[in-house]
Amino acid sequence: MTTFVDRVELHVAAGNGGHGCASVHREKFKPLGGPDGGNGGRGGDVILVVDQSVTTLLDYHHSPHRKATNGKPGEGGNRSGKDGTDLVLPVPDGTVVLDKRGNVLAxxxxxxTTYIAAQxxxxxxxxxxLASARRKAPGFALLGEPGHSGDVILELKTVADVxxxxxxxxxxxxxxSVLSAAKPKIADYPFTTLVPNLGVVTAGSTVYTIADVPGLIPGASQGKGLGLEFLRHVERCSVLVHVLDTAALESERDPLTDLDVIEAELAQYGGLDDRPRVVVLNKVDIPDGKDLADIIRPDLEARGYQVFEVSAVAHLGLKELSFALAKIVAEAREAKPKEEATRIVIRPKAVDDAGFRVVVEEGFYRVLGEKPERWVRQTDFANDEAVGYLADRLARLGVEEELMKAGAHSGDEVVIGPEDDAVVFDWEPSLATGAEMLGRRGEDHRFDAPRPAAQRRRDRDAERDEADEEFDTFKPF
Incomplete structure (x- = not known):
């Protein structure tokens, strides 16, 4: 049964926003008290958070589909809908987030450390x-926007110094196991270790982490064996330690050849040329192993390697190795640039940025931009007043003017949005822009302030006199 997973494809979906409410306040002696529809709630985000207690991506391997909750719709009485609950997903330290194309997102x-995978x-x-001095009684509300959804790749790269x-x-x-308190599975057959093991080592005042990378054999960088799956776990290390078996039972193998093969695989994987190397000649407690170590040590030192002879079983040479690794790690930490405090970077838009663009395509015109695409998603096309409000917004943004400049004529097909989420309509240019072109849309005279009684009597008398005068004018002879 799988107990360790370091790469998964996660399908995330954020919550949808709640719809706004179109409502009119009503109570005794005040039947038309004005619009009081509340706003819809925001949809929940899907957030990845580093949690030190999590060491594997196994949960997401078994349950790759994750979705946050939707926002609640608004209600009458100016009651806004409840926001959706954010979905927080704990991930191990060292997790890399990529898109489907392999681009690093975080x-x-x-x-x-957090990252919003879906907003x-x-x-x-x-x-x-939506009410204003001109639009006193809107008979519509805006729809909630759908939450972002998509696929991300999570890759775990062990955060280890050695x-x-x-x-x-x-x-x-x-x-x-002897350098730290880690308790990995140990046996005398190949591929005993199927997952990276991580341990913490204390050497004097320096504390560092050490990990073993399983399954490196010839062809590992090309996918042979288990090596390719775990080579990513050496990318963050400060020092590479070659562990060579001086008492190998295979007659066709020798430590120098093993070293050359592993170095070739690391070179093909790439990105590790700048890491310092240390060679550990293991199993020197066996007589044949000690003799072989004495033979090959001069060759290794001639290549520039720092060599240590150890025995994990007999606990030989472990202290010297531990302190030597601690020194290299401390030097690497000193050389690493210190992280600066978080800065807020403000990138203002260009003064000539209209917020949208018109693209002439074969047989139609496409309008692309954050604002028009968002406005289309918020529009209830079953409500004529809401459609008119969208037309007003697009006209004020300058979409109509740009369509004219691009050569659009009455009846031409106009598409707003990308191909997978577009709204298509036949364009009819207007002679005037703004709410006036649809006859003072959104107004209701029932919400006007009542006239005094004397003024109402004068108005009735004026209407009666006007009717009498009209009758006299058309009286038959």
Whole structure:
């Protein structure tokens, strides 16, 4: 049964925004008290958060579909809908978030680091928020926006200072078990270790982490064996430790050849040329192993390697190795640039940015831009007043003017939005822009202030006199 997963494809969906409410306040002696529809609630986000207690992506391997809750719709009485609940997904330290094309979206390192994998939709405005001096009684509300949905790839790259690499059964698991408190599975057959093991080592005042990378064999960088799956776990290390078996039972193998093979695989994987190397000659407690170590040590030192002879079983040479690794790690930490405090970067839009663009395509015109696309998603096309409100907004933004400049004529097909989420309509240019072109849309004289009684009597008398005068004019002879 799988117990460790370091790469998953996660299908995330944020919550949809709640619809706004179109409502008119009514109470005794005040039947038309004005619009009081509340706004819809915001949809919940899907958020990835680094949690040190999580060490694998196994949960997302079994349940890859995750969705946040939707926002609630607004209600009458100026009551806004409840926001959707954010879905917080804990991930291990060192998780990299990628899109389907392999582009890195986020590199999550450090407890509490967060990334919004899917953002919830905005709630729609109620008719109370849409009311204005010109539009006193809107008979519509805006719809909530759908939440973002998509697929992301999660890859776990172990955050370790020291990485142990070498052939299967070279003694990496035994070495990490005696250097730290880690308790990996240890046996005398190849591929005993199927997952990276991580341990914490204390050497003097320096505390560092050490991990073993399983399954490196010839062809690992090309997908052979288990090596390709775990080579990503050495990318964050400060030092690479080659663990060589000086008592290998295979007659056709020798430590120098093993070292060359592993280095070739690391070179093909790429990105590790700048890491310092240390060579550990393991199993020197065996007489044949000690003799072989004495033979090959001069060759290794001639290549520039720092060499240590150890025995994980007999606990030989472990202290010297531990302190030497601690020194290299401390130097690497000192050389690493210090992280600056978080800065807020403001990138203002260009003064000539209209917020949209018109693209002439074969047989039609396409309008693209954040604002027009969002406005279309918020519009209830079953409500004529809401459609008119959309037309007003597009006209004020300058869409109609740009369509004219692009050569659009009455009856031409205009598409707003990308191909997978577009609204198509036949364009009819207007001679005037704004709410006037549809006859003072959104007004209701029932909400006008009442006239005094004397004024009402004068108005009735004027209407009667006007009717009498009209009768006299058309009286037959």
């Amino acid at each position: 590199d999550l390192i450090g407890e509490g 919830g939709g905005r709630g729609g405005l109620g008719n109370a928020a 990485a142990l690499v070498g052939y299967p059964s070279a003694g990496k698991s035994s070495l990490i």
